[in-house]
Amino acid sequence: MRRLITASTLAAAMLLCAGTRTGAETPLDKYEALLQEKRAQIRENELLQREAEFAATKSPYILFYLKEGKLEFRVRGRAFKSYTFSPITLDERGRRPADPEAVWKAIGKSLTVIEVQGAHPELIPQDPNTPENAGELYADPNQLASQTGVAAVRSDAGLLGVDVPTDYYVKFAEDVVFHIRTPKTYTFREKAADRLSDVAESMRATLSGLWSRKEIEVAARPRLELYMTTDADTAKYLHYSLLPGEKILGVPPPPPPILLVASSSKAANASGGKARPAAR
Amino acid sequence: MEEPPLQPEAPPSPPQRAPSLAAKVAKACILMLLAIVLACAGLIALQWSRGEIRVAGAPERIQVPSDARGVETALATLDKEVKKLKTTNQKLRQRIRSFNPRGLYLVIDTGANRLYMMKDEAVLRDALVSTGSGVRLSDPDKPRSWVFDTPRGEFSIHRKVNDPVWTKPDWAFIEAGEGMPKMFDERLEEGVLGDYAMDLGDGYLIHGTLFERALGLHVTHGCVRVGAKDLEAIFKSVGVGTKVYII
Numbered sequence: 001m002r003r004l005i006t007a008s009t010l011a012a013a014m015l016l017c018a019g020t021r022t023g024a025e026t027p028l029d030k031y032e033a034l035l036q037e038k039r040a041q042i043r044e045n046e047l048l049q050r051e052a053e054f055a056a057t058k059s060p061y062i063l064f065y066l067k068e069g070k071l072e073f074r075v076r077g078r079a080f081k082s083y084t085f086s087p088i089t090l091d092e093r094g095r096r097p098a099d100p101e102a103v104w105k106a107i108g109k110s111l112t113v114i115e116v117q118g119a120h121p122e123l124i125p126q127d128p129n130t131p132e133n134a135g136e137l138y139a140d141p142n143q144l145a146s147q148t149g150v151a152a153v154r155s156d157a158g159l160l161g162v163d164v165p166t167d168y169y170v171k172f173a174e175d176v177v178f179h180i181r182t183p184k185t186y187t188f189r190e191k192a193a194d195r196l197s198d199v200a201e202s203m204r205a206t207l208s209g210l211w212s213r214k215e216i217e218v219a220a221r222p223r224l225e226l227y228m229t230t231d232a233d234t235a236k237y238l239h240y241s242l243l244p245g246e247k248i249l250g251v252p253p254p255p256p257p258i259l260l261v262a263s264s265s266k267a268a269n270a271s272g273g274k275a276r277p278a279a280r
Numbered sequence: 281m282e283e284p285p286l287q288p289e290a291p292p293s294p295p296q297r298a299p300s301l302a303a304k305v306a307k308a309c310i311l312m313l314l315a316i317v318l319a320c321a322g323l324i325a326l327q328w329s330r331g332e333i334r335v336a337g338a339p340e341r342i343q344v345p346s347d348a349r350g351v352e353t354a355l356a357t358l359d360k361e362v363k364k365l366k367t368t369n370q371k372l373r374q375r376i377r378s379f380n381p382r383g384l385y386l387v388i389d390t391g392a393n394r395l396y397m398m399k400d401e402a403v404l405r406d407a408l409v410s411t412g413s414g415v416r417l418s419d420p421d422k423p424r425s426w427v428f429d430t431p432r433g434e435f436s437i438h439r440k441v442n443d444p445v446w447t448k449p450d451w452a453f454i455e456a457g458e459g460m461p462k463m464f465d466e467r468l469e470e471g472v473l474g475d476y477a478m479d480l481g482d483g484y485l486i487h488g489t490l491f492e493r494a495l496g497l498h499v500t501h502g503c504v505r506v507g508a509k510d511l512e513a514i515f516k517s518v519g520v521g522t523k524v525y526i527i
Contacts, residue, residue, distance in 0.1 A: 027351045031344060034358045041365035048372035055379040058434035060527050073527045075434055077376040080387050080527045120427055123415040123455065162415055162498070237391030240414065240498055241527065243432055259339040262346035 032260055039255035050109065050249055051077065062246060064107070066100035067253045069228070073241065083238050085180075085228035092179070092227055093186055093194050100253035106224040107250035111176055116242050117168035164239040166232040172248070175223040180239070182232050385523040386486075386514070388504055390430050393496045395486075395506060397514055404517075407510035408495045412502045417451055426451045428501040435480045435524040440515065444477035444487060445470050451501065474508060476515040480524060487511070 025033075054061040055077035063072040063079075072082040088103075090096040170178040186194075230238075345351050384404075387396040390411045397405040412430035419425065446469045453460055461467055474488010489495070489505040499505075504526075506514065 027348070027355060028344065031351060031355050031358065034355065034362055035342060038358060038362045038365065041362060041369060044369050045365060045372070048369055048376065052372055052375050055376045060432050060525075075525045075527060076379040076381055078380045078525075080525060081389055081391065083391075120414055120416045120429075123417045123428075162413055164414075164498075240411075241389075241391040243429060246432070257339040258342045260344045261341050263343040 028260060032258065035258060036255060039258075043252035043255060047249065047251060054247065054249070060246065062248045063251050064111075064248050065251045066098075066104050066107075067251075071238070071248070081241075083230065083234045083241075085230045085234075087229055089227045089229075090225065091194075092181075093191065094227065094229070095194075098226055101256055103224065103226065104250045104252050107176065107248075108174065110250075111172040111174050111248040113170060113242050113244050113246045113248070114173050115169075115171040115244065116239060117170070118165040119239065119242075121162055164236050166235040168235075168239060170242060171222075177222045177225045179225065179227045180235050181227055181229045182235055183229055381523055381525060384518060385525065386518065388430070388524065388526045390432070390498075390526060393498065395504065395510070395514070397517060405510065405513060407506055407514070409507075409510075410489065410491075410495050410497055410499050410505040412500050413498050417455055419450070419454055426501075430500070430502050430504060430526060431482070431484060432526050435484075435526065437486075437518060437520055437522045437524065438479045438481050439520060440518075441477045441479065443470075443475060444473040444485070446472050449483065474506075474511055476511050478515065478518065486514070486524070 051061075051063070051074075055074070058075075060073060060075045063074060064070075065072065069085040069088045070082050071085070072079045074080065087094055088098045090098050166180075166182045168180055170180065172178075345354055381398070382400060384397070384399050387398055388394075388409065388411065389396070393409050393411055395405075395407045395409045396403050397407075413428045415428050417426050417428070448467045448469055450460060472490060473485065474490075477485045477487040479485055484502055484504075486504045486506060488508055488511045491499075491505075492507050495505065495507055
C-alpha cells in the first residue's frame with residue numbers, strides 16, 4: 001500500500017513537471033500575458049481617443065508608425081497615402097538606431113509642423129520692361145538654390161514649378177526636428193571624424209560637471225532629432241505634402257517586456273491584489 | 281701573536297644590474313594603460329549614474345502577489361480591466377470608422393499630383409493633375425502676400441460650371457508685372473480653365489488647363505488642374521456636394 005502511494009505521488013509530480021515543461025500556462029504566465037495585453041490596450045486607447053478627435057474634424061492628420069517607420073496621411077479616419085523610412089536614426093551617419101519606445105515617449109501627444117526647410121520660396125514678379133525674363137521662363141537658375149533654403153525664384157512658377165530639396169528638415173512646435181535624408185555612403189575619413197567628435201563631445205559633457213556645478217554651455221539642441229532616410233521621390237512627395245499646422249500622432253510600439261517580482265502577501269492584499277499600474 | 285680568526289667571507293652578492301630603459305618604458309606604459317582604463321571605467325560609471333547611458337528594452341519590474349490566492353484575485357481583476365479596455369477601444373474604432381468617406385468622392389494627393397475618383401474603397405479613376413507650387417508672392421506696393429498652396433483637408437463641390445471664365449485675382453496681375461485693372465471686365469479671361477470647373481470654395485477650383493504637359497508638376501496657384509479627358513469623366517460623374525479629400 002505504502003509503495004503504491006509513493007508511486008502515485010511520484011507519478012503526479014512527474015506529470016506536474018511534464019506539464020510545466022511542455023508550456024502549460026501557469027497563473028503567473030497568464031497574469032503576465034494579461035498585464036501585457038492591458039498595457040497594449042491602454043496605449044491603443046490613448047491613440048484611438050486622440051485619433052477620434054482628429055477624425056471628427058475636416059483637417060488631415062498623420063500617423064507615425066514608429067516600429068515600421070511609416071508616416072500615414074489620414075482624413076476622417078481613412079488612410080490615403082503613406083511614406084516609409086528606413087533607417088530612422090538619432091544621428092546623421094545612421095549609427096544610433098532610434099528606439100521606437102523612446103521616440104514614442106519623446107513625441108508625446110502630438111507634433112505640429114511649423115517649418116519645412118526650403119518651402120515657400122519667394123517668387124519675384126515678372127517685369128515686362130526687362131527682356132531677361134523671357135529667357136528665364138524655361139531655364140530656372142534658382143531651382144537648385146531653393147534646395148538650400150528659402151531662395152528667391154526668378155521664373156514663371158506657373159509654367160515650371162519650383163524644385164524642392166530631397167534633404168531637408170521638418171521642425172515641430174514641440175522642439176522636435178525630423179531630418180529627411182536620401183541614402184548616402186560615407187567615407188572612412190568622415191566616419192572616423194564623426195566618431196572622434198562624438199567621443200570629444202561625450203568627454204566634454206562628462207567632465208564639465210566635475211570641476212564646477214555650472215555645465216559648459218552648449219548650443220541649444222532640439223529635444224528630439226530624428227534622421228529619416230528614404231528615396232529621393234518620397235522625400236520630394238513628403239516635402240510637398242507637409243504644410244505648417246499639420247499634426248502628427250505617434251503610434252505606440254508594443255509595450256516593453258515586464259519582469260514579475262513577488263511582493264509580500266500583506267502588500268498585495270493592501271493594494272487590493274492589483275499589480276502596479278503600468279505607465280503608458 | 282695570534283691571528284684573529286678569519287671572518288667567513290660573505291657570499292658574493294649577485295651583481296646589481298640597473299633596470300634597462302626598455303623595462304622602464306614598459307613599466308610606465310603599463311601604469312599609464314591601467315590609469316587610462318580606470319579613468320574610462322570611472323567616466324562610464326559617471327555617465328551611467330547620470331542616466332545618460334540606458335539599456336534599451338530593459339524589462340520593467342512589476343510586483344505581483346507572492347501567494348497563489350493573491351495571484352488569482354489579481355488575475356480576475358486584470359481580466360475584467362482588459363475586457364473593459366477592449367470594449368472601449370472597439371467603440372472608439374467604430375466611432376472613427378463612422379467618419380470614413382463613403383459613396384462617391386475625390387481624393388487629391390498633392391505629393392504625387394494624382395487625383396483618384398473613389399467609390400467607398402475602390403478606385404474608379406486615377407488621373408494625373410497639377411497642384412499648388414508652394415511659392416510665395418508679395419505685393420510690391422502693399423503689405424500683403426500670397427502662398428500658392430493647395431489647401432488640405434475635407435472639401436465639397438459647391439457648384440459645377442460649364443465653360444468657366446476666369447476672374448483674375450490681384451495676384452495674377454502682380455505676378456505678370458501688370459498694373460491692377462480699373463474695370464471688372466478686364467479681369468475676365470475665357471478658355472484658360474478648360475471646358476469644366478468644380479468650385480471647392482474660397483476661390484479654389486478643379487479645372488482644365490491649356491498646359492497639359494505640365495500635368496504632374498507643382499505649378500498652380502492652389503487650384504487643381506486636370507487633363508481634358510479625365511476632367512470630363514470626373515465632371516460628369518460627381519455632383520454638387522460630392523466630398524473632396526486633399527492630402
